[in-house]
Amino acid sequence: MKVVIPVAGLGSRLKPHTFVTSKALLPIAGKEVLSYVLDDVASLQPEEVIVIVGYHKEKIIEFVQKNYPSLPCTFKEQEVLDGDGGALRVALEGTTDDELYVIFGADTLIDFNLKKELQALRKASVDAGVFTMQVADPSHYGVVNVDADGFVYELEEKPALPKSNLAIIGAYYFSSSDRIKTILNTFYEREESLNGEYKIAQVLDYLTQTDKVKAVEVSQWFDCGRVEVLLDANAYFLEKKSKHKVVKRGSSLIIPPCYVPQSVKLERSIVGPHVSLGEDVSLTDVHISRSIIGVGSTLESVQVKDSVCGKDVTLISAPRQVSLTDKSSLVSKR
Numbered sequence: 001m002k003v004v005i006p007v008a009g010l011g012s013r014l015k016p017h018t019f020v021t022s023k024a025l026l027p028i029a030g031k032e033v034l035s036y037v038l039d040d041v042a043s044l045q046p047e048e049v050i051v052i053v054g055y056h057k058e059k060i061i062e063f064v065q066k067n068y069p070s071l072p073c074t075f076k077e078q079e080v081l082d083g084d085g086g087a088l089r090v091a092l093e094g095t096t097d098d099e100l101y102v103i104f105g106a107d108t109l110i111d112f113n114l115k116k117e118l119q120a121l122r123k124a125s126v127d128a129g130v131f132t133m134q135v136a137d138p139s140h141y142g143v144v145n146v147d148a149d150g151f152v153y154e155l156e157e158k159p160a161l162p163k164s165n166l167a168i169i170g171a172y173y174f175s176s177s178d179r180i181k182t183i184l185n186t187f188y189e190r191e192e193s194l195n196g197e198y199k200i201a202q203v204l205d206y207l208t209q210t211d212k213v214k215a216v217e218v219s220q221w222f223d224c225g226r227v228e229v230l231l232d233a234n235a236y237f238l239e240k241k242s243k244h245k246v247v248k249r250g251s252s253l254i255i256p257p258c259y260v261p262q263s264v265k266l267e268r269s270i271v272g273p274h275v276s277l278g279e280d281v282s283l284t285d286v287h288i289s290r291s292i293i294g295v296g297s298t299l300e301s302v303q304v305k306d307s308v309c310g311k312d313v314t315l316i317s318a319p320r321q322v323s324l325t326d327k328s329s330l331v332s333k334r
């Protein structure tokens with residue numbers, strides 16, 4: 001088995017944070033988004049992990065090599081950011097063996113037994129699998145329509161009148177890489193793109209005409225491409241780890257669930273619930289909830305909620321809700 005992780009994108013919806021780093025390296029509940037993905041991938045014991053890099057490629061490569069030295073990773077650059085289909089095409093360039101492939105978006109956070117579901121797909125001898133989740137408003141997503149046995153007969157991209165609420169979450173399984181390569185090359189030769197991008201969903205839609213494509217429904221998924229979803233994911237994973245016990249640290253209180261390293265300095269502050277703090281953060285006279293604060297940041301005399309701050313941010317007597325990238329300062333007059 002080989003795994004492809006596309007992580008070349010600009011992360012436009014997460015500006016200003018993605019001006020200085022990849023969205024895959026933003027922290028959630030004490031570790032980077034990409035770590036959740038790589039931990040799941042490592043459990044599969046893959047023959048090779050092909051990481052498709054582009055924007056902030058040096059930071060991605062450094063992070064993976066430093067934190068996952070035993071994972072058999074290869075890095076390939078997607079020079080033209082033409083969709084996840086383009087990323088998969090880059091991954092398959094130069095391959096000679098017909099392999100089983102799993103594609104896993106770098107900002108696709110799931111909470112289910114990936115290994116078990118992939119084993120079920122292989123046992124069922126399907127040609128492809130697409131991971132999905134029921135959503136309240138499917139018109140914002142790629143959607144699959146399935147029959148009574150869970151086989152996909154149609155895919156729709158952001159349908160105005162969706163026939164189902166099963167959204168595609170950015171994880172896929174293909175039993176034959178040769179077939180996928182041929183289909184992708186055909187799309188490129190005919191220049192059959194969707195608004196300038198080539199999509200894996202196009203490949204799946206093509207396969208439904210002749211092959212067996214199975215939908216796998218998951219119970220929890222976070223598409224961490226927006227600040228509000230980052231905060232939702234942070235809250236969810238903190239809840240999973242929490243002992244739900246209020247902690248008093250000096251003159252401050254920590255209301256669970258939170259991630260607060262020992263190096264954090266607290267004075268007369270209330271932290272939580274649903275707060276993740278980086279190493280060496282300093283809080284003085286702060287009331288903070290549902291927020292993520294990066295390494296080395298300093299907050300004073302402020303109430304903060306629903307906020308994301310990068311590394312080395314200074315926030316003093318400022319607005320209640322902020323989104324600040326690394327080394328930013330926001331100091332309000334008292």
